[in-house]
Amino acid sequence: MFPNNKVCDVSIDIPPQGNSECFDDDGRPRRSGTLWTASAHITTAVIGSGVLSLAWAIAQLGWIAGPVVILLFSWVTYYTSTLLSDCYRNNDPDTGKRNYTYMDAVKSNLGGAKVKICGVVQYLNLVGSAIGYTIAASISMMAIKRSNCFHKSGGKDPCHINSNPYMIAFGIMQIVLSQIPNFDQLWWLSIVAAVMSFTYSTIGLGLGIAKVAETRTIMGSMTGISIGSVTETQKMWRRFQALGNIAFAYSFSLILLEIQDTIRSPPSEAKTMKKATIISVAVSTVFYMLCGCMGYAAFGDLAPGNLLTGFGFYNPYWLLDIANVAIVVHLVGGYQVFCQPFFAFVEKAAAEKYPDSNFITREIRVRVPCFCHCNINLFRSVWRTAFVIVATLISMLLPFFNDVVGILGALGFWPLTIYFPIEMYIEQKRIRKWSKRWICLQILSVVCLIITISSAAGSIAGVILDLKSFKPFKTSY
Structure with missing residues (x-):
């Protein structure tokens, strides 16, 4: 319409x-996108599995540094997102040439080798997000099974479960949904996913408040996890990893322009996108602060890596089941929001290279009962199915939630959320080198680079430690 x-x-x-x-x-x-559909897309991308690790992240940093870091990340993400939204059109915000994707914007404003570097980083991050979402979804599905097992046995059965069948089940769901051809057709899935994210975040918050009310004690300390629970070296690496976890919780810049390309105008797409960004980031930050802080207040040093699946909570088990079902539904949608831009990139490149191939370009109209008809493309069906299978296999080989989340946050934060938006903005607005504004932007970029390197190092150290006791396809939880 x-x-x-x-x-x-x-x-x-x-x-x-x-x-x-x-x-x-x-x-x-x-285009038919609005402020609210854009906000739903962003919220789906932002309030994802990352919110579940924030209690653990604050536990590593403490009551002072934890909330401060979350607020700083939210401000930096919002600020650089406004810079990036101005790069959707070249020169004029109303009539300038559109940049449909992040890479298009980098090509128009920076060009050269930076385009290839951006492409590699962006699409590696999108692939990584698919892996992270598969791991998180399987953990939630296992948590449903385990909570019911604990309830039936009265806590006597350890209820060890292998994650592989659940990852495979999630992969099968994604194979089906990945056949949706266009990103713009996902608005309904994003709205459902956004509602689910608020559902499980609210349940996690409520359980944290209930736990504090029950014990009448606010756990935690000003400096985070105490020496003795971990060594000094482990505490240092965990703090770095916590930075990556928080960065991952705000990672949506890599698909910002793809979301902006769904927005109708007037007003200009940049104006609508900036409003959608501030709404989504503000709402997300409130939820992050509440969930992270209440989770830490409830469990202190023992805050689980995944608030709703680490079994800090056992009862009411049915409420935990509802929360974890909501997580799975959200991750089903979030997976598609992150993967559709990557799908589109590969399919566009294949069509340009082999324009005469019927296998790649031909759309076959198939009548489906109750759905009138749909278009089937053989290349799209085969390649997207293969992608989901590979992502699922990698998830089965590296099912470490906090470590993978930290690596993903570190991988995408500086280059995609900070460096490229700043450099493109400087180029487009012709900001004079060594001017006051140029210097401030470069200082912001360097500080965030240091944070990214530190968080990557901490997360990699965590993976190495986990691999010492992990046996692929065999270890149960």
Whole structure:
């Protein structure tokens, strides 16, 4: 449905058109995204599995540094996201040439080898997010099974479960959903996922408050986990890893321009995106502070790596089941929000290289009962299925939630959230070198680079430690 209630029958075979009721200024079918659909996409990307590790992250940093770091990350993410949203169009925010993807923006503003570097980092992060979401979803599915097992046995049965069947089940769901051809068609899935994220975050918060009320004690310390529970070296690495966990909780810049490309105009896409960003980041930060702080207050040094699956809570088991079902549903949607840009990139590159291949370019219309019809592309079906299978296998080989989350946060935070947005903004706005603003932006970039290197080192150290006791496809939890 388009303006003036006009229905537009748009086919992919129609050549680019001029600006009209059915087409945008770039000749593509008119975009229909709004402030609220953009906010839903961002919220789905932001309030993901990362919120579940924040109690653990604050436990490593303590009552002072933990909340301060979360607030700093939220401000930096919002600020650099506003810089990035200005790069959606070149020069003029209303009529400039559109950059449909993050890589398009880097190519237009920076060019050269930086485009390839950006592509490698961005798509590695998208692939990594698929792996992280698979691990998190399997942990929640296992938690449902274990909570019911604990309830039936009265806590006598250790209820050890192998994660592999649950990862495979999640992978099968993603194979089906990955056949959705376009990112713009995912708005409904993002809204459902956003609702689920608020559901499990609220349950986690409520259980934390209930735990504090029950014990009448606020756990934790000003400096974080105490020496004795861990060694000094382990505490240092864990603090670094905690920075990566918090960075991952705010990682959505890598798909910001893809989300912005779904927004209709006027007003300009940048104005709508900035409003959507501040709404989403503000709401996310409130939830992060509440969930992270209440989880730490409830468990102190013993705060689990995953608040709802680490079994800091046992009862009411049915409420835990609802929370973990909500997590799984959210991660199903979040997986697609992160992977669709990568799918589109590969399929576009293949179509450009082999334009005459029917296997790659041909759309087969298939009638589906109750759904009228859908378009099937053989290359899309085969390659997306193969991607999900590979991501699932890697998840089965490295099922370490906190470590993987930390690595993903470190991998994407500085280059995609900080460096490229700042450099593109400087280039587009022609900010003079060594000016006051240029110096401030560079200082911000260098500080965040140091944080990224530290968090990556801590997370890698965690993976190495976990691998010493892990046997692929055999270890149960």
